[in-house]
Amino acid sequence: MxxxxxxxxxxxxxxxxxxxxxxxxxxxxxxxxxxxxxxxxGVYRAVLDLDGEVIVAVRPEIGNLHRGVEKLCEERTYHQIxxxxxxxxxxxxxxxxxxxxxxxxxxxxxxVPARGRYIRTIASELCRIAxxxxxxxxxxxxxxxxxxxxxxxxxxxxxxxxxxxxTGARLTHSFGRIGGVAKDLPDxxxxxxRKVIDFLPQRIAEYERIIKHNRIYYKRAKGxxxxxxxxxxxxxxxxxxxxxxxxxxxxxxxxxxSAYDEVDFEVAVEYQGDVYDRFLVRMKEIRESxxxxxxxxxxxxxxxxxxxxxxxxxxxxKNVLRDSAAMIQDFYQVxxxxxxxxxxxxxxxxxxxxxxxxxxxxEGGAKPARIRFTTPSFYxxxxxxxxxEGEMVSxxxxxxxxxxxxxxxxxx
Amino acid sequence: MGLKDxxxxxxxxxxxRGMSVTGTYFVVDKVTVEYPKEKLQTxxxxxxxxxxxxDPATGDTKCVACMLCATICPSQCISIVGEQTPDGxxxxxxxxxxxxxxxxxxxxxxxxxxxxxxxxxxxxxxxxDKNDCLLDKEKLIANQVNAHKELYALTEGAAPAAVRPASxxxxxxxxxx
Amino acid sequence: xxxxxxxxIFLIIKAILMPVLIVMMVAFIIFFERKFAGFFQGRVGxxxxxxxxxxxxxxxxxxxxxxxxLIPAKSDKAVFRLAPYIIFIPAFLVMAxxxxxxxxxxxxxxxxxxxxxxxxxxxxxxxxxxxxAIAVYGVVLAGWSSNSNFxxxxxxxxxxxxxSYELAMGFSVVGVMLMANSMSFVDIVNGQAxxxxxxxxxxxxxxxxxxxxxxxxxxxxxxxxxxxxxQELVAGYLTExxxxxxxxxxxxxxxxxxxxxxxxxxxxxxxxxAPLEVLDFIPGPIWLFIKIxxxxxxxxxxxxxxFRYRYNQLMSIGWKVLLPLSILNLAVTAIVVSVAG
Numbered sequence: 001m002x003x004x005x006x007x008x009x010x011x012x013x014x015x016x017x018x019x020x021x022x023x024x025x026x027x028x029x030x031x032x033x034x035x036x037x038x039x040x041x042g043v044y045r046a047v048l049d050l051d052g053e054v055i056v057a058v059r060p061e062i063g064n065l066h067r068g069v070e071k072l073c074e075e076r077t078y079h080q081i082x083x084x085x086x087x088x089x090x091x092x093x094x095x096x097x098x099x100x101x102x103x104x105x106x107x108x109x110x111x112v113p114a115r116g117r118y119i120r121t122i123a124s125e126l127c128r129i130a131x132x133x134x135x136x137x138x139x140x141x142x143x144x145x146x147x148x149x150x151x152x153x154x155x156x157x158x159x160x161x162x163x164x165x166x167t168g169a170r171l172t173h174s175f176g177r178i179g180g181v182a183k184d185l186p187d188x189x190x191x192x193x194r195k196v197i198d199f200l201p202q203r204i205a206e207y208e209r210i211i212k213h214n215r216i217y218y219k220r221a222k223g224x225x226x227x228x229x230x231x232x233x234x235x236x237x238x239x240x241x242x243x244x245x246x247x248x249x250x251x252x253x254x255x256x257x258s259a260y261d262e263v264d265f266e267v268a269v270e271y272q273g274d275v276y277d278r279f280l281v282r283m284k285e286i287r288e289s290x291x292x293x294x295x296x297x298x299x300x301x302x303x304x305x306x307x308x309x310x311x312x313x314x315x316x317x318k319n320v321l322r323d324s325a326a327m328i329q330d331f332y333q334v335x336x337x338x339x340x341x342x343x344x345x346x347x348x349x350x351x352x353x354x355x356x357x358x359x360x361x362x363e364g365g366a367k368p369a370r371i372r373f374t375t376p377s378f379y380x381x382x383x384x385x386x387x388x389e390g391e392m393v394s395x396x397x398x399x400x401x402x403x404x405x406x407x408x409x410x411x412x
Numbered sequence: 413m414g415l416k417d418x419x420x421x422x423x424x425x426x427x428x429r430g431m432s433v434t435g436t437y438f439v440v441d442k443v444t445v446e447y448p449k450e451k452l453q454t455x456x457x458x459x460x461x462x463x464x465x466x467d468p469a470t471g472d473t474k475c476v477a478c479m480l481c482a483t484i485c486p487s488q489c490i491s492i493v494g495e496q497t498p499d500g501x502x503x504x505x506x507x508x509x510x511x512x513x514x515x516x517x518x519x520x521x522x523x524x525x526x527x528x529x530x531x532x533x534x535x536x537x538x539x540x541d542k543n544d545c546l547l548d549k550e551k552l553i554a555n556q557v558n559a560h561k562e563l564y565a566l567t568e569g570a571a572p573a574a575v576r577p578a579s580x581x582x583x584x585x586x587x588x589x
Numbered sequence: 590x591x592x593x594x595x596x597x598i599f600l601i602i603k604a605i606l607m608p609v610l611i612v613m614m615v616a617f618i619i620f621f622e623r624k625f626a627g628f629f630q631g632r633v634g635x636x637x638x639x640x641x642x643x644x645x646x647x648x649x650x651x652x653x654x655x656x657x658x659l660i661p662a663k664s665d666k667a668v669f670r671l672a673p674y675i676i677f678i679p680a681f682l683v684m685a686x687x688x689x690x691x692x693x694x695x696x697x698x699x700x701x702x703x704x705x706x707x708x709x710x711x712x713x714x715x716x717x718x719x720x721x722a723i724a725v726y727g728v729v730l731a732g733w734s735s736n737s738n739f740x741x742x743x744x745x746x747x748x749x750x751x752x753s754y755e756l757a758m759g760f761s762v763v764g765v766m767l768m769a770n771s772m773s774f775v776d777i778v779n780g781q782a783x784x785x786x787x788x789x790x791x792x793x794x795x796x797x798x799x800x801x802x803x804x805x806x807x808x809x810x811x812x813x814x815x816x817x818x819x820q821e822l823v824a825g826y827l828t829e830x831x832x833x834x835x836x837x838x839x840x841x842x843x844x845x846x847x848x849x850x851x852x853x854x855x856x857x858x859x860x861x862x863a864p865l866e867v868l869d870f871i872p873g874p875i876w877l878f879i880k881i882x883x884x885x886x887x888x889x890x891x892x893x894x895x896f897r898y899r900y901n902q903l904m905s906i907g908w909k910v911l912l913p914l915s916i917l918n919l920a921v922t923a924i925v926v927s928v929a930g
Binding site: 427430431433434435437438440442443444446 | 625627628629630631632633636890891893894895
């Protein structure tokens, strides 16, 4: 936890050195990092102008992974869009499902039952933990050692196992449904989940013990890539980078959804705005996620996990096999689709990488007229110039890893 | 920086701490599962390749060609042509599932009203011949050996398979919306 | 047969055996690097080829030999071809002056005097430093001749890094030179006669530590592997090399590793001498082999634990920390040696 809380002016002063390097630069050499590059997280291209080691200008190029997700969504019913949202930020798929389902439920006026909300919270927080552990592995690998990458992935396996047990897939969960979740918690999940979340904080403590005080990490991360809160507002950077600049904005607290207003947790905030603080913020978030999951498991309410809304949600399978009313609902939902009222809605949630928003405009009918996913990586990937100009090439890799860009999220 | 910090820095304490961690990993059991000699068992809900279950009473597939799975599939990988059997049931004449398009979302399994199509635990789908990925009715029926007990249990006590969808013409069309 | 002819025959045998042994050792060390990398990371390394995967290196060599020989069109072809060998050959030359057993009359083979060194050169230490400097040429020329921005950056970085750390390395070995009163490796090892507390790592602990860190930079290993930083420069000066040319770079790196481990054990840890006099019956070459293996393991352990420094931090460590410390070490050693006699 950084002891000092620098003011905005003090943080801006620390970037003077970078600005001076840019102004003093001479002849530049143009280097293209990417799109195929061992450390550019996906097919991201950054064209750098280098003066020796100093980056004078950077021109990011995104769009190499554009799959036309929003256009695909216009031709599918609201149920069929759920697996597509999986593929946005594929490292935390359920959170994307969650955000989309929240937006659709707001549009259609569907109320999610309590148990469904709690299960959604548990799965979202598991995705958050998996995302942050993977972020740590990749960040340290970009700094030079593969060992921590393997160690982090080994710990991430426990979480992915839990997610496979719950949803049926490790990465592309497709678990959210309009009105709740697809299935209930399986047998043995509670016991296993508790084991994992008891074990994970010790692992985080071990990582912190090794990395936080490591002289090399200190040198490479402290004071590197400072992003003030003003910059964050200007470039629409949210999530851990914003929280590491001293702004305590977390949509789970500010605009609570699912069970977040019924659990007790802290928002992780640091004040220096550099790579080191982003690391601290994410480690704290993992610990808070473990707390949230434990509270959810302790207070899990009984009842249905999927809303029994005939016009808007899919029926439970066991009812479909036994009950003709549910079968009719099944046919209706598949052939007709959930009918949405005319109107538009915007709903944002706190994805692990930042704020993820879903805007839906509906002209009535079962397919949206327009869906827009405002994903955090889209903005973070383009916020590279102020972060990186004036820094050195090695720092660029560290900074880019710390703002956590995933191309599926960025290009959609 | 106090004297303690200087001594710690000179003695490489933080680096030795990191080395002790990797040194420990050197001697403990390794987590590698040496595929293909050892394989991990997937969980019951795992969504692998699909299978069509057969009804032990009739010996034919439970599928009634209601087109729900073909309609819900987000990547439109299922094509069904339905027909009437001689004894008046509806069943698919052809049932083609293109695994190269399938995204393994599990919606087909979820919406099937007779629990005919299920996702098995089979994930070893890589092959040299693309035709192995284009599953037809026979391959899907043969694949039910990979389905697991939980899915069979799901279908016990279910309504009989002879439920016809209320469609105007007797034969339902091919895949479509 | 007269003595000179016997010595000539022994020389030819040693000169042929030594490179062959080193090459075999390097093939297995490459395998062990990957295996230990796996172990340090909690996974098993290669297991497929041979018992415990030990023939992995040979599989890699066959694979590399079968690849297409790509030379970039606009590169300087002659220099591009020459560069790997400029690194490769000096490493072997240093092994020629390093003793792996008793020299000067104690050992006999078929009644003739057998010296466990290929060339008992008076200034072996200076030769080692000089050949290390030649290796820098290879790196810089490789980066420059590839005609690619990444390679150039990597080559220049590596060149500057190696030159800076060679200074610290040189000054720290002068301390050993003062204690042994000679520049020849043979005399340095003979000066460490006795049990392990006579070895030079105890009085020269600071010098030894500086030497270890400086050699990490010479070998381009983490934490100083900026030149090959995969995450930043794809592969630095090696980017345009493929197939067996790249294989030769890798080979040269590991031959350097073996040689420098040998030098560390010779200068500071008694070379071929046993740690305790009672264990003298085990022949010298075996002890040297054990020590080389121990240091190779230590280099690997450090590599798979630490992450790399940024370029300017690396240079500032070399010039602002290691160089003054090594000069200080030299001054203190000189005072103590002249006072204590």
